[in-house]
Amino acid sequence: MKTYFIFACVVALTVAGVCQAGVLxxxxxxxxxxxxxxxxxxxxxxxxxxxxxxxxxxxxxxxxxxxxxxxxxxxxxxxxxxxxxxxxxxxxxxxxxxxxxxxxxxxxxxxxxxxxxxxxxxxxxxxxxxxxxxxxxxxxxxxxxxxxxxxxxxxVLANIPSPFFNFSTLLKGFQSKGLTVHDLVVLSGAHTIGHGNCILFSNRLYNFTGKGDQDPSLDPTYAAFLKTKCKSLSDTTTTVGMDPDSSTNFDASYYVNLKHKKGLFQSDAALLTNRISNKIVGELQKSTDFFKEFAQSMKRMGAIGVLTGNSGEIRKTCGVINS
Ligand code: HEM
The missing domain is CATH 1.10.520.10 (Peroxidase; domain 1)
Known part of the structure; x- marks a missing residue:
């Protein structure tokens, strides 16, 4: 029965470009x-x-x-x-x-x-x-x-992880999408490129526990550097490269920096607080290893909850639902 369905599906795919089984x-x-x-x-x-x-x-x-x-x-x-x-x-x-x-x-x-x-x-x-x-x-x-x-x-807020999340909350969020602790660590490596807004991490520089203190899990030299960029707790306009010195270069330096306590967000630093994820951070220090794992995790992320076959629609304009 199963074989017949797969066969019928392949025929349907070939003939009509449509398949109800719902796979990419x-x-x-x-x-x-x-x-x-x-x-x-x-x-x-x-x-x-x-x-x-x-x-x-x-x-x-x-x-x-x-x-x-x-x-x-x-x-x-x-x-x-x-x-x-x-x-x-x-x-x-x-x-x-x-x-x-x-x-x-x-x-x-x-x-x-x-x-x-x-x-x-x-x-x-x-x-x-x-x-x-x-x-x-x-x-x-x-x-x-x-x-x-x-x-x-x-x-959105219930589904997009916050940069203030700890490890267990991050993991729960990823697991709720069918992803694993491995995917969490590997996909966080995307922070090897791009920028983060001061307001999303300046508590780590100026007021970590409400006593005007710094996050002890942040490298002090890196914190001093970040303070030269984000001048106060209320800086809402400045952004800094998440990967110091190579924020347009896609590479494994995110993990090297992270091990040196130079992850920008609390959610990055949180990956060192769990034995398993900390070990995975250690395994992704070489770009060739990171790229291989990233390719697999991106494929899994790209398949989350997809609509296929006759579900949904093909929008005419990406910003507007077809009427
Ligand atoms: C693990 C949980 C994650 C958290 C808490 C998180 C949080 C953030 C935050 C707060 C920013 C900065 C946004 C801003 O300043 O406006 C950011 C930027 C970014 N995130 Fe994540 N992120 C996570 C996972 C991911 C994943 C899985 C990817 C992609 C696979 C990703 C890709 C990026 C990229 C590329 C940027 C830079 C964007 C830019 O410069 O335009 N992040 N993330």
Whole structure:
């Protein structure tokens, strides 16, 4: 019976490009829009060439998409008079790169209208942006995601981990998405690129326990450096590179820094507070090892709660649910 279903599904896939079983696959668009992946890659990498911060923007946006209602492009939706969308929730206010997804979508709609989902565009663009530095794909992105029809700001805080979380809360959040402690440590390595706002860690510099003190788990020299950037507890405008000196370089230095007590957020430092995750941090110090593990964990993250087959829709505009 099971064999028959899989066979029927493969036939359905081939004939109609649709399968109810709900799995992502390689080259989902090979018939419906053969140039889809090349278009995403070309536009993304052209833009990354003149904006080295874009890989971080898109990688974080893909993460924030997947952790709220699965990787369904819900993070891309614009609020309306009747609905405050995810995009307008506090953790998402600093997301950037929406214009890039829109530009890719416009091109794809002109080449093959109504075929390529915004959720897939985001997953592919995040991969292609990070991969630009290496001139080869850093992880495989399976496709066939469809776009969700719901996006609620009220669901974001409960799903996107806070930089103030301790280890057990972080792990619970990842486990609730079907991810493991290994995925938690590996995916946190994304903080090898990008920036963090002072307000999200300055308590560690100026007022850790309410007594004007510093977080003892933060390297004092690094803390002194951070204080030269974030001048006070109430600095809400300054950002600093999360990986000192290499915040546009995707590498394993996040883990090397972390071991030296130079993780920026409490949530980074928290990875050293558990025996198992601390051991994993130790195992990811070499870029080749990190890249291999990151590729696998990204594949798992990219499959969280996906809509496939006839679920959801293919949005015409990534910011707007089809009417
Ligand atoms: C483990 C739990 C995580 C926490 C608590 C966390 C928290 C944060 C925070 C607070 C920022 C800075 C935002 C700002 O200053 O506005 C940030 C940035 C970033 N996060 Fe995470 N994050 C986590 C996991 C992840 C994961 C799994 C990924 C991707 C796979 C990721 C990718 C990024 C990137 C690339 C940036 C830099 C964004 C930019 O510069 O545009 N993070 N994260």
């Amino acid at each position: 696959r390689k080259n989902f668009y090979s018939n419906s829009c053969p140039s889809a992946e090349a278009i995403v890659k070309n536009i993304t990498q052209t833009l990354v060439a003149s904006d080295p911060g874009l890989p971080a923007d898109l990688l974080r946006m893909h993460f924030h998409d997947c952790f709220v209602r699965g990787c369904d492009g819900s993070v891309l939706i614009t609020s309306t008079a009747n609905n405050i969308a995810e995009k307008d929730s506090i953790p998402n206010l600093s997301l950037e790169g929406f214009d890039v997804i829109d530009e890719i979508k416009t091109e794809l709609e002109s080449k093959c209208a109504g075929k390529v989902s915004c959720a897939d565009i985001l997953a592919l663009a995040a991969r292609d942006a990070v991969s630009f530095q290496f001139q080869k794909p850093m992880w495989e992105v399976l496709t066939g995601r469809r776009d969700g029809k719901v996006s609620l700001a009220s669901e």
